[in-house]
Amino acid sequence: MENQEPEYAQILELTRQLVRKRQQASSFQAGQDPVPYAGRVYDEREVEAGVRSMLDFWLTLGPEGDALERSLATALGVRSSHLVNSGSSANLVAVSALTSHSLGARRLCPGDEVITVAAGFPTTVSPIIQNRAVPVFIDNDPSTGNARVEQLEDAFVPGKTKAVFMAHTLGNPFDLAAVTDFCQRHDLWLIEDNCDALGSLYDGRPTGSFGDLSTQSFYPPHHITMGEGGAVNIVRNARLKVLVESFRDWGRDCWCASGCDDTCGKRFGWQLGELPEGYDHKYIYTHLGYNLKPTDPQAAIGRVQLEKLATFVSARSSNWNTLRRNLADLEEHVDFMLPTHATGWSEAGFSWQPGSPEVDPSWFGFMMVVKENAPFSRTGLANALDQHKIGNRMLFGGNLVRQPALVRLRREYEKNPAAGAQPPFRVVGDLTGADRLMNQAIFVGVYPGLNDEQLTFMSDCIRQACHGQSVAKTVV
Ligand SMILES: Cc1ncc(COP(=O)(O)O)c(C=O)c1O
Known part of the structure; x- marks a missing residue:
């Protein structure tokens, strides 16, 4: 029932007024005002939802969280969605769930291998190592940013490979036809890191609905935000739901929502482990779990954001297309x-491999790969954009195998391989695609907060930087 207290209505009205006042558009001063690569896009509805939830003061995941979990699952067409406090936590929970003893022979055990992609975001990979499994890196195709799926069979080791875990790079769906076929043939789990791809479609279906599990991030640069936040999606297997909830919620066996007791009807009717008969089910732990839940006010904000997803996705797509059209004359120096x-692009749209499934990315960013023989370097371009306050990013961690954390693990192993110890990770092929992305790739924003003036300014600056003298060729 709607709250009738006059103070409540007043607070909400003032909140709406304040946000509207703060958001009154000020004109964009090119070169003076920053053009971020991403950011929160919101109005008074999100702030009001957050304030309402704070006034209700439920705090921990509750009614708002339940509602967001249901609408997210519906939007993705998956069995259920479970909120966590970040995309990285979602990845950690997803991999941890697969280590459960309850999965029998399909359980991910220490030393088992998980196939992943070399260039991308680190926390797609770190949960594999944190769970004492071994990531096996295949290469990226630098033109799509996604896995070179022809390497999957080379990476596969019967009896050792248990799962594939990879991201839809910058919103570009990876080759789900090839990857799901590979996983089905070898009875492997598939986790889709859908953190950068909410709203992307492959063969007419949302990415994040093809694997066994998928993950989302709701950190501000992502398609929707709740500040810190994320989700694990259970695509169809109800057994995984219990495991995901257990690892998210302290490792407990009990599946009562917070604030509820005795959902199973036998709270004092269990005997598990070496605990006495009738020990409180609420305090029985069948896994070594975490507490990775977000809060209800965050979920309240996320609910409003999710209602805007379709508008956000279409603005991202339109911004991407504007940049692509504006920069078409740079193809001599830059691979887009x-x-x-897809096999190519023209003003009329993309051309496609004959008979391939339809791919409709919900873009996270606009990536360019500076050609090796271009008269400027990727870092030179980044510096030039910085000078004009245009936000730009490299493809996250680049070739992750070259990151200090993984180099250290490899060197420690090489220096002192304990008898029978496994190498910390394995690499298939020479990862030249991942290296190219690490050395030559840069992306700029397409987020819905950008306006036409900013997109034109960005395009002009990129073109000037590529043609002009201001960008010195720096050695990378
Ligand atoms: C592909 C991918 N996976 C996971 C994450 C982690 O998400 P979060 O920052 O919410 O932990 C990110 C972050 O941007 C990402 O790009």
Whole structure:
């Protein structure tokens, strides 16, 4: 029932007024005002939802969280969605769930291998190592940013490979036809890191609905935000739901929502482990879990954001297309990102491999790969954009195998391989695609907060930087 207290209505009205006042558009001063690569896009509705939830003061995941979990699952067409406090936590929970004893022979055990992609975000990979499994890196195709799926069979080791875990790079769906076929043939788990791809479609279906599990991030640069936040999606297997909830919620066996007791009807009717008969089910732990839940006010904000997803996705797509059109004359120096299965681009749209499934990315960013023989370097371009306050990013961690954390693990192993110890990770092929992305790739924003003036300014600056003298060729 709607709250009738006059103070409540007043607070909400003042909140709406304040946000509207703060958001009154000020004109964009090119070169003076920053053009971020991403950011929160919101109005008074999100702030009001957050304030309402604070006034209700439930705090821990509760009614708002339940509602967001349901609408997210519906939007993705998955069995259920479970909120966590970040995309990285979602990845940690997803991999941890697969280590559960309850999965029998399909359980991910220490030393088992998980196939992943070399260039990308580190926390797609770190949960594999944190769970004492071994990531096996295949290469990226630098034109799509996604896995070179032809390497999957080379990476596979019967009896050792248990799962594939990879991201839809910058919103570009990876080759789901090839990857799901590979996983089905070898009875492997598939986790889709959908953190950068909410709203992307592959063969008419949302990414994040093809694997066994998928993950989302709701950190501000992502398609929707709740500040810190994320989700694990259970695509169809109800057994995984219990495991995901257990690892998220302290490792407990009990599946009562917070604030509820005795959902199973036998709170004092269990005997598990070496605990006495009738020990409180609320305090029985079948896994070594975490507490990775977000709060209800965050979920309240996320609910409003999710209602805007379709508008956000279409603004991102329109911004991406504007940049692509504006920069078409730079093809001599720059390779522009292609959706998976696309063979080229023209003003009329993309051309596709014959008979390939339809791919419709919900873009996270606009990626360019500076050609090796261009008269400027990727870092030179980044510096030039910085000078004009245009936000730009490299493709996250680049070739992750070259990151200090993994180099250290490899060196420690090489220096002192304990008898029978496994190498910390394995690499398939020479990862030249991942290296190219690490050395030559840069992306700029397409987020819905950008306006036409900013997109034109960005395009002009990129073109000037590529043609002009201001960008010195720096050695990278
Ligand atoms: C592909 C991918 N996975 C996971 C994450 C982690 O998400 P979070 O920052 O919410 O932990 C990110 C972050 O941007 C990402 O790009």
